[in-house]
Amino acid sequence: MDMPRFSVWGITGLPEVEPGDDLVALIASAVARSAEQDKEAALRHGDILVITSKIVSKAEGMQVPASQREWAIAEDTVRVVAERVHPGGTFRIVETRQGLVMAAAGIDMSNVPEGTALRLPLDPDASARALCVGLRTRFNVDLGVIITDTIGRAWRVGQTDMAIGAAGMQLTDDLRGAVDANGRPLHVTQAVIADEIAGAADLVKGKTSHIPVAVVRGLGRYVQGLDAPGARTLTRTGDDDMFRFGSAEAYRLGYEAALAELKTQSKQRQD
Numbered sequence: 001m002d003m004p005r006f007s008v009w010g011i012t013g014l015p016e017v018e019p020g021d022d023l024v025a026l027i028a029s030a031v032a033r034s035a036e037q038d039k040e041a042a043l044r045h046g047d048i049l050v051i052t053s054k055i056v057s058k059a060e061g062m063q064v065p066a067s068q069r070e071w072a073i074a075e076d077t078v079r080v081v082a083e084r085v086h087p088g089g090t091f092r093i094v095e096t097r098q099g100l101v102m103a104a105a106g107i108d109m110s111n112v113p114e115g116t117a118l119r120l121p122l123d124p125d126a127s128a129r130a131l132c133v134g135l136r137t138r139f140n141v142d143l144g145v146i147i148t149d150t151i152g153r154a155w156r157v158g159q160t161d162m163a164i165g166a167a168g169m170q171l172t173d174d175l176r177g178a179v180d181a182n183g184r185p186l187h188v189t190q191a192v193i194a195d196e197i198a199g200a201a202d203l204v205k206g207k208t209s210h211i212p213v214a215v216v217r218g219l220g221r222y223v224q225g226l227d228a229p230g231a232r233t234l235t236r237t238g239d240d241d242m243f244r245f246g247s248a249e250a251y252r253l254g255y256e257a258a259l260a261e262l263k264t265q266s267k268q269r270q271d
Contacts, residue, residue, distance in 0.1 A: 018059075023059045024138060043135075047216065049215055053148060072105070076094075076105040098232070100151075129226065131145045148162060169224060172192050194234065197216055
């Protein structure tokens with residue numbers, strides 16, 4: 001029996017990305033240089049490229065002056081999920097126009113020039129698709145692309161990377177209806193492959209290594225056609241989101257419900 005395994009490595013040598021840069025060309029050149037040093041680094045069918053959203057945002061011109069950061073957060077916010085005032089200002093968890101729930105709408109000031117803040121790509125799935133098409137054409141191989149960003153989790157310390165955009169990829173492994181190793185039926189298990197790959201790739205990319213792109217090999221079974229759904233389909237919305245209300249929203253809804261109940265009781269007494 002073959003031992004299941006996959007490998008991950010970072011692509012070094014990418015220059016600082018500027019607005020308008022051709023990311024396909026920059027990534028392809030860096031991959032080609034890596035392959036010159038190690039033939040195993042040449043892209044193959046079934047490889048998955050994991051790309052940090054920062055270089056996508058930079059190429060797409062999503063930089064704003066740091067002085068406009070609060071304006072940019074407001075522009076990219078669909079709704080405030082939770083907020084907390086602290087001595088340095090107000091910390092907000094918001095739902096973004098990309099459908100993500102993140103701190104400060106994902107707008108970051110790390111790994112960008114001084115005095116600059118960086119917004120997320122306007123449409124991470126569209127960006128992933130463009131990169132996937134370009135790189136597939138450039139290397140003549142079927143590969144997948146995942147665009148990642150860092151996110152905190154409500155009940156866990158720290159942050160990890162997750163997929164905010166994807167193309168040419170099966171995003172989940174839905175095991176509902178199958179059985180476990182002991183023959184018991186699985187009712188809710190749905191592994192989010194895209195996020196697991198994003199987290200694994202961050203171990204070689206990191207936040208301080210200047211390596212914004214990684215290659216994952218050995219998971220070619222998840223590479224699909226360009227018509228595969230994008231990462232936006234991973235977002236829970238509406239009634240599927242059990243935690244859609246932040247503290248402020250929950251308080252307001254509770255207050256309004258209690259007030260409505262008091263009015264109903266008052267009317268009943270009058271009747």
